[in-house]
Amino acid sequence: MSARGLVLFGIVMLAGCASVPGTAPLGPPNEAAWQVRRAQLEKLVDWELQGRVGILNGKDGGSGSMDWKQQGDILDFSFRGPFGAGALEVQGDANVLWVRSSRGDDFITTDPERDFARRLRVPLPVLSMRYWMVGIPDPHASFSHTVDDRGHLVMLTQRGWQVDYRNYARFDGYDLPTRMLLRRDRVRIKIAINDWHVFAHPGNQPATVQ
Secondary structure, eight states: OOHHHHHHHHHHHHHTOOOOOOBOOOSSOOHHHHHHHHHHHTTOOEEEEEEEEEEEETTEEEEEEEEEEEETTEEEEEEEEGGGTEEEEEEEOSSOEEEEETTSOEEEESOHHHHIIIIISOOOOHHHHHHHTTTOOOTTSOEEEEEOTTSOEEEEEETTEEEEEEEEEEETTEEEEEEEEEEETTEEEEEEEEEEEEOOOTTOOOOOOO
16 A cells, blocks of 8 residues: 555544543633542443454554443453454453454464554553543653643643544543544554443442532
8 A cells, every 4th residue: 555545544444433421621721620529530440341442553453443441440342443453352451361353363462552463453552541542641650741721631641652542422421532643653543432321339429520
C-alpha cells in the first residue's frame, strides 16, 4: 500500500469508529476535581463495556468490535476484526492471560503487549488499558497528565503510550470515556465505546464535581 493510500485508509478506519454522543473535555485544569474523580474511579472494579476499535500499525490496519468485562482483577476481553486475527478472546488477571483466536492461536502470556504484537500484530497494552478505559492511570507505573475544569483526563502519558481522551458521557452516574486515541511510535489505536455498565459497590458513590 502506498504511503498516501495508507494514510487515507487510517483516516477512514478511525473515522468509522462511532460512539455515543458525548462532551469533549474543556476548560482550564482543575487538579482538585481530578483528585476527587480519580479516587472514585479507582473504586470501580466491576464494569462492562461494548464498542469498536480501529488500529493502524505501520502498514497494517483494520477495525473491529470489542467487549470487555472486568470483575476485580479478572478480565474477559473479546475482540473481533483487525489484522486477520478473527475472533480473539483474552481471559485472566494481571499475572497471566490466556489468549485464544478463531484462527487457532492458543497461548498463555505474562507480557500480552509484546506477545500480541509478535503473534497477532495487535499491540494492545491490555493490562494498562484496564485502568485507562475508565479514565485513570495504571497505578503500577509513573505517568504525566493534563485534565479539564471538571477533573476529566484530557491526556495521559504512561508506559511509552500517550492516551488522548476525546469525549466523555454519563453512565450509571459516572462520567466515563467514550472516545480515546492511544499512540506509540507508528501505532494508533482509536477506541469508540457504545455502552458502559458500572457495578458500584456500597459506599462508592459517583463523584460530584461542581
